[in-house]
Each structure stands twice: as C-alpha cells, then as structure tokens.
Amino acid sequence: MTVTPSAAVTPGPVPVRVRTVPGSAGGLRAARKLLRADPLAGLVRLRQTHGPVVRLSSRPLSAFLVADPDAIADVLVGSHRSYRRGFVRRGPGSRGTAVQPLTMVLGQGLLTSSGELHRRQRRLMQPLFHHQRIFEYGETFAAIADARAARWRDGQRLDVHDEMIEMTLAMVTKTLFDADTDSDIVAVIRAAISENTVAARKALHAGFELLERLPLPSARRRRSSRQALDQVVYGLIERRRREGAQGQDLLSLLLSARDADTGDGMDDTQVRDEALTIMLAGHETTANALTWTFHLLGRHPEVAAALRAELDSVLAGRCPTVADLPRLPFTDAVLNESMRLYPPVWAMSRYLVEDRVVGGYPLPAGSTLLLSQWVVHRDEKWWPEPERFDPERWIGDRADPDRPRYAYFPFGGGPHQCIGNSFARTEGVLALATIARHWTFEPVPGLEITPEPLVTLRPRDGLPMTVRRRG
Numbered sequence: 278m279t280v281t282p283s284a285a286v287t288p289g290p291v292p293v294r295v296r297t298v299p300g301s302a303g304g305l306r307a308a309r310k311l312l313r314a315d316p317l318a319g320l321v322r323l324r325q326t327h328g329p330v331v332r333l334s335s336r337p338l339s340a341f342l343v344a345d346p347d348a349i350a351d352v353l354v355g356s357h358r359s360y361r362r363g364f365v366r367r368g369p370g371s372r373g374t375a376v377q378p379l380t381m382v383l384g385q386g387l388l389t390s391s392g393e394l395h396r397r398q399r400r401l402m403q404p405l406f407h408h409q410r411i412f413e414y415g416e417t418f419a420a421i422a423d424a425r426a427a428r429w430r431d432g433q434r435l436d437v438h439d440e441m442i443e444m445t446l447a448m449v450t451k452t453l454f455d456a457d458t459d460s461d462i463v464a465v466i467r468a469a470i471s472e473n474t475v476a477a478r479k480a481l482h483a484g485f486e487l488l489e490r491l492p493l494p495s496a497r498r499r500r501s502s503r504q505a506l507d508q509v510v511y512g513l514i515e516r517r518r519r520e521g522a523q524g525q526d527l528l529s530l531l532l533s534a535r536d537a538d539t540g541d542g543m544d545d546t547q548v549r550d551e552a553l554t555i556m557l558a559g560h561e562t563t564a565n566a567l568t569w570t571f572h573l574l575g576r577h578p579e580v581a582a583a584l585r586a587e588l589d590s591v592l593a594g595r596c597p598t599v600a601d602l603p604r605l606p607f608t609d610a611v612l613n614e615s616m617r618l619y620p621p622v623w624a625m626s627r628y629l630v631e632d633r634v635v636g637g638y639p640l641p642a643g644s645t646l647l648l649s650q651w652v653v654h655r656d657e658k659w660w661p662e663p664e665r666f667d668p669e670r671w672i673g674d675r676a677d678p679d680r681p682r683y684a685y686f687p688f689g690g691g692p693h694q695c696i697g698n699s700f701a702r703t704e705g706v707l708a709l710a711t712i713a714r715h716w717t718f719e720p721v722p723g724l725e726i727t728p729e730p731l732v733t734l735r736p737r738d739g740l741p742m743t744v745r746r747r748g
C-alpha cells in the first residue's frame with residue numbers, strides 16, 4: 278500500500294494581520310455535527326451562515342471551505358504553485374503529513390502526480406483528447422449507447438447507475454484502449470472502486486497507512502481488489518507490447534513515448550498508473566453525470582418532453598452524430614444543468630505549501646481547502662432559484678455572461694483541469710440523445726434517491742427506474 282507523497286509540512290508564521298475565519302468561534306463542534314449528519318446539506322448551510330470562506334475543522338485536518346468563485350480561480354489558476362492536491366493530516370504533536378488517498382489505487386498517474394512528471398505526462402497524452410480525435414470517437418459513443426439500449430425491454434426495472442457505468446466503461450476502453458470490455462473487467466473495476474473509494478475517507482485518520490498493512494479482512498479485500506485490477510491492466514499492456522504498440526490508442530502512445538533528452542521509455546508501472554487513471558477517471562464521472570440526468574428527467578416530465586421535441590425534430594429517429602451537436606442546444610443544456618445540480622466531482626481538495634491569503638483571510642501552510650462544486654453551483658448569488666432544474670438558464674439571454682467563470686466548474690480548472698472535458702461532453706450529449714430519442718425512465722414511486730459524496734457523487738443505493746420505449 279502506498280499513500281504518497283508523504284512529507285512533513287511546517288506551518289509558518291502568518292505574514293498579515295490575522296482575521297479570524299468565520300465559523301471558527303466555538304462553532305467547530307456544531308460544524309462537525311452538521312457535516313456528519315449530511316455533508317452536502319451541511320456545507321451549503323455553513324456557506325449560507327458564515328459566508329464563502331468557512332473554517333470546517335482543526336484536526337485531523339485544518340480545513341476550510343472555499344466557495345467564492347474568484348478565490349477558487351486564484352487557487353486553481355493564479356496561485357496554483359502554492360498548492361498541492363490532497364490534504365494535510367495532523368496527529369497529536371505532528372506537524373502534518375500530506376496525503377493523497379487516490380494514489381493507493383492510481384499510483385502516480387495524471388490525476389495524482391504534480392510538477393515535472395505531471396507536465397510531461399499531460400503533454401504526452403494531450404493528442405488523444407484533441408477535438409479531431411474526439412470527433413472520430415463520436416460514432417463509437419453513439420453505437421455503444423445504441424447497443425446497450427437495444428438490450429432493454431419496455432416496462433423493465435433497471436438500475437440506471439449500473440447501466441451507465443457499464444456503458445461509459447465500454448466507451449473509454451474502446452476509444453482509448455482499442456479493447457472491448459467483457460463482464461469480468463467490469464466486475465474487477467467495480468470491486469476495486471467500491472472497496473477503495475470508501476477507504477479513501479479513512480485516510481483522514483492517523484495510523485491509516487499502518488492499518489492498511491495489517492492482515493485485517495477489509496485491508497486484505499482492498500489489496501486483492503487492487504491486485505485483480507493490476508492483472509487486467511498489465512494484461513492489456515502485455516498484449517499491446519506483443520502486438521508491437523503500433524496503434525493510435527492510449528497504450529500504444531504511452532509505450533512508444535521516449536524522453537526527448539535520454540531516449541528512455543516509460544516503465545510498465547508508469548504506463549499502468551496512467552492507463553488505470555484514464556480508465557477510472559474516464560468512466561465513473563460521465564456515468565454519474567448521465568445517471569443524475571435521467572434521475573432529474575424522470576422527476577421533471579416537462580423538461581423530458583422538451584428534450585424529446587428537440588431530438589425528434591433534429592434526428593427524426595436516427596442515431597446522432599457529432600455533426601448534430603450544434604443543433605442540439607437543449608440536450609447540451611440539460612447535461613449542463615444536471616452537472617450544476619449534481620456535479621460528478623462534488624468537491625476537490627488542495628493544501629497550502631506556503632502561507633497565503635485566501636478569499637481575504639490569511640491561512641498558514643498546511644491548511645487544507647475544500648473547493649466544492651456542490652456548494653458553489655447552489656449559491657443563489659449566481660444561480661437564482663438554485664434548487665430548480667431549469668435547463669433554459671443555459672440558453673440565449675439567460676446564459677448570463679457576467680457570471681464569474683468559477684461559479685460553474687464541473688471540470689475544475691488551471692493546469693489540472695480535466696483532460697477529458699471535451700471527450701466527456703461529446704460522449705454525454707451523444708449518449709443522452711441516442712437513448713432519450715427512443716426511451717424514457719420513470720422513477721419508482723416513493724423511492725428516495727440519496728446522493729453519496731465519495732470521490733465522486735453517486736446515488737447511494739443505485740438508481741432503480743422503469744424503462745419505457747416510446748411508441
């Protein structure tokens with residue numbers, strides 16, 4: 278087990294006059310109670326009560342919510358060199374240990390690395406995400422969505438979340454790995470995700486690294502799920518090496534890359550970390566975006582009807598292509614609005630490597646900042662009637678050009694902005710259009726759907742819905 282990078286962080290003196298961050302005056306216990314009961318509602322409440330910068334806890338994290346779009350822009354873009362991804366955990370008497378729990382599964386891939394390694398790997402992978410390439414993937418996106426929907430029967434009860442996970446995994450493996458997913462791969466990946474993302478929370482506690490090495494049943498399950506995942510990915514790498522790595526896919530690109538100075542290639546561990554990162558980051562997020570979209574459409578029949586009207590008039594029953602995208606503005610708006618209300622990445626964390634003023638408050642090195650899409654996307658300062666599912670707010674005059682850029686940031690921003698941004702948007706709109714032209718999903722009466730904020734935002738117990746074929 279590796280929880281890296283791990284480094285001592287020395288909080289230095291705060292250079293400017295200390296202004297106490299709201300929420301800290303005797304309110305930490307109350308904040309903890311609120312967040313434990315319901316972290317999503319609790320964060321929104323704390324922002325409403327105390328303003329856009331709020332102290333959340335002092336131990337094991339010295340953590341602050343940052344929900345001001347300009348302050349978020351500064352963290353992600355303007356002053357990004359003062360921050361690292363992850364958080365700093367403090368134990369009694371400890372100065373702090375920097376922790377990035379995702380490294381447990383992903384090693385040092387694009388999502389977890391920083392500095393020169395990150396820059397080099399990002400440059401290397403960027404060509405796979407150029408617009409032209411994504412246009413070429415369009416046909417595969419629609420074909421896979423169409424094939425998945427062809428398995429459904431009118432009136433069948435489905436777990437929409439399961440369906441979307443399997444569909445988007447097939448889309449990523451086909452377009453970026455030139456491989457077909459079989460059900461074994463899906464099962465291995467799902468087991469590794471569910472075992473390890475739940476464990477990511479435990480990384481908050483001192484002693485986590487030690488506990489992970491002990492022969493405890495839960496730690497053992499996590500280790501074996503990661504080993505199974507490794508077997509899948511190393512199997513793909515080995516096959517590609519045997520075939521000569523001549524293709525245009527991600528594995529061929531990684532295997533044939535050479536360092537400009539030394540001429541050295543990447544070792545298998547680095548190729549594994551990058552491949553796994555793309556496979557995991559590239560399917561669960563889009564699956565969640567589509568899952569929440571069908572959940573919202575099921576509860577807003579008037580929006581579902583407007584969506585069908587657009588699809589009928591533009592597609593007249595045929596499968597969509599990338600050429601149709603500019604003519605599907607409402608479909609695009611539905612996806613935008615769904616990611617506003619249910620951002621697949623609901624929060625990102627950064628910690629300070631030096632003292633810095635954040636949103637007007639001086640914070641010392643070692644502070645952990647929570648930048649939460651869930652909170653900012655529901656702030657009525659930027660979004661009138663924030664709880665309302667209203668795709669029209671993305672269209673025409675209502676698409677407010679004066680809204681700050683980081684009032685909406687489902688894909689993050691700055692040097693770590695999602696590399697799969699255009700890939701996901703194209704995939705999402707084409708999948709939604711392909712499915713919704715023939716099918717609707719009805720909610721199960723009386724069934725509450727609860728969002729669960731783990732690494733991504735998913736429905737806690739899946740999303741059972743009844744599927745109906747349109748006449």
Ligand code: HEM
Pocket residue numbers: 362387388389399449554555558559560562563566620621622625626686687688689690692693694695696697698700701
């Ligand atoms: C709706 C779908 C998606 C959402 C909402 C999303 C969201 C995000 C966010 C917020 C980040 C920034 C994390 C941070 O700064 O800490 C990120 C990074 C990343 N995403 Fe996505 N993502 C999506 C789809 C994809 C897809 C389809 C891929 C690949 C095929 C992908 C690959 C990545 C990678 C590799 C990174 C790390 C980038 C870097 O640090 O350079 N994502 N994503």
